[in-house]
Amino acid sequence: AQKVTQAQTEISVVEKEDVTLDCVYETRDTTYYLFWYKQPPSGELVFLIRRNSFDEQNEISGRYSWNFQKSTSSFNFTITASQVVDSAVYFCALRGPTNAGKSTFGDGTTLTVKP
């Protein structure tokens, strides 16, 4: 069975601090995809990144960066120089072939960035 764990339920930082959101997953698939979504207060889930299991290269997009480590089954998300607009719930998700392509989501991490 697939499982995604986001152990940090809530994180609070002050603006301009760096913050890392943890995501640990479990799967028996050798090929799978990992995703991060942002859910601002409005409620809509906004897609941030997709990473396949064969690509362990870290990715940077502006203030966002992702660290994928297959050896520890982790796909962590770092926001550099956080801003108030980064306040949201962040979800990590996993999709693989043995679950018929259905997504397994973590319970989310609520990030609050204070001015």
Next chain:
Amino acid sequence: SQTIHQWPATLVQPVGSPLSLECTVEGTSNPNLYWYRQAAGRGLQLLFYSVGIGQISSEVPQNLSASRPQDRQFILSSKKLLLSDSGFYLCAWSSPGLTYQETQYFGPGTRLLVL
């Protein structure tokens, strides 16, 4: 470009009343469609998914049902709402086929409160 719509945005219904939530996608053909529910402060629970017109798979037994009368239309229904049906309902789409590589894109959601 593709867009996904949901309505209504907010709904307050009495226990025992019927329900109909609608989701439509524009800019793509034969998408995979999904209904998720998010209880307050919780993660996402997959309710139904569809890979084509009239093809519905149910993930969780409950008093909800789904239908796909047209290629890009997905409807969530109930004959009699329960208090436990309250939550935030999200519709999502992904590109055609049972491919776990595809990203799911989410609609703005419907907040349902059953009183």
